[in-house]
Amino acid sequence: MSRPTMEDVAARAGVSRALVSIVYRDAPGASDATRARVLAAGEALGYRPDHRARLLGRTRTRLLGVTFDVQHPFHGDLIEALYSAAESTEYDLALSAVAPSRAETRAVQSLLDYRCEALILLGPRLSRAALADLATHQPVIAVARKVKATGVDVVRTDDAAGARLAVEHLLALGHRSILHVDGGKSPGAAERRTGYKSALRRAGLRPVVLPGGPTEDDGARAAKFILDDHPEATAVTVFNDRSAVGLLDAIRQSPREVPTDLSIIGYDNTSTAALSHINLTTIAQNTPALATEALTTALARLTDTPHTPTTVIPPTLIPRGTTAPRSAQS
Amino acid sequence: MSRPTMEDVAARAGVSRALVSIVYRDAPGASDATRARVLAAGEALGYRPDHRARLLGRTRTRLLGVTFDVQHPFHGDLIEALYSAAESTEYDLALSAVAPSRAETRAVQSLLDYRCEALILLGPRLSRAALADLATHQPVIAVARKVKATGVDVVRTDDAAGARLAVEHLLALGHRSILHVDGGKSPGAAERRTGYKSALRRAGLRPVVLPGGPTEDDGARAAKFILDDHPEATAVTVFNDRSAVGLLDAIRQSPREVPTDLSIIGYDNTSTAALSHINLTTIAQNTPALATEALTTALARLTDTPHTPTTVIPPTLIPRGTTAPRSAQS
DNA sequence: GTGAAAGCGCTAACAG
């Protein structure tokens, strides 16, 4: 009934249990011949080392704890990238979900109960104090959120650079009157706004920031402003995709054409932005780089290797159908 | 440096280690007074039982393994519901992600290495044979996918009922000419098609199935058919939300108005459907029920309690803005 | 109520 143990494999292969252990960890100390024999015996028995026991016996668990938000599609991408990045290391990932009914504290606690050596928190919302406290016990890496807590390493996207990228794309297309729809108090909004402003000033143009927010409705409201008060504008960068989609929809219901009369750039590269009927030009976070850097930072911390406490990854532009060269008549 | 052990707590509380164990498992055999004293000592030390050791010592792990797809937002909802459902049991959840770079087999294997007592697979894509093989070792519950493998329990949504629900909603609104845009070979498509047909026939109406598919483009193509060949139609049920959104978009770009001239119902209740500018009436899976049933089934299997091998959960209608009473002139 | 003792399935250090 119960699964075979190392003892069983040892018996079948006619060796000691220690040797089986050596073979399965591929540690030095076994000839290729015995190695093959042991592995064959294990195979025949359908043996798989017990992960719990393995973890317990070892002084170090070689486990990296990862918390993620089930609601956040982007976290899915990060997890996948983390798995591939962890592949080449000797570390394993332990996942713990955050959900409306499952607080981040609980998710973290569960990871700690498994004695994870380091914590990789995706978009953590814990307080600065809570984070700092966690970091006194083991390395803590905050990913994709600009947090400032002592002892906590941060790996995030360079939002200012992203905003700059958006503006430069529009400038290259010949646009000279470029607006920005703000994200209000949302995380990242300040940086994106600043990035937009400085990019415009550098080009000798006057930045115009319209009030906005993170939702479709905020974007739709901003569309009104643009149609009524800014007929001169030929392009607009929006805080995020959700807002951009709301804006796009409102503009499309007006006489103005997208992208002929107005170019629009979102931010986040959500799956919605990629939908063929929306086809929104947007700024994408570099998920693989974020994951790799998070892992590298964690490992560096664990080995007391010098490392940068804050890593900022530049995003990339995803050109799609909502941006076009400034049309002649504008 | 290292975290306090049970021994430390015992020493501080002035009791034996066994007693501490009893208290932390809240097993019978300790007075309320000692219980409080031990807990206080543990608290003071910041003690947390080591999950690995706990698992190892126990004959049963009380662990339920759950695989999910990082790409699938719906799985996030299920995970959350599973967590809440598991709350009231003595079982814990172990998560393992499936991603393009991480095969389902690997995800399952990792769960097995932790000696999970049962497997709850969300939308499994494993072959019938692979599933059946897994099920010979421990209970396997397939959630949200109609699989037929011996020994595998299934908990899924009643798609035929969902399609029926959509049709009945439209009938109640006075529609008599109702089309269906098909999902082709996608999982669930056959059932939804059948459900639509039988509901229409029961109402004495003639079902008309238009070719379609799972994507926005499929929906947009179907819109052409409707506009060109089916001017009589006043309503349409679509295989899924993605396709419905494509269709909706195409219709909106035509002279016909939604929902005045044409009512549209999607299926899945994706987050896109809820966007205020889309506001799509749709059919929602009953996530909490699916989760609860999956858990109940797993526990029943584990305790050899009689249970239904296949549980079918009725979905619900989410009325939103794309359906309206048949207008007078139609 | 309490404590001693064995064991879960593995790792790791060391002598043969």
Add this chain to the structure above:
DNA sequence: CTGTTAGCGCTTTCAC
């Protein structure tokens, strides 16, 4: 290369 010997931190059984 091989086998022995301790643990890892907890659960569990059984006397006291």
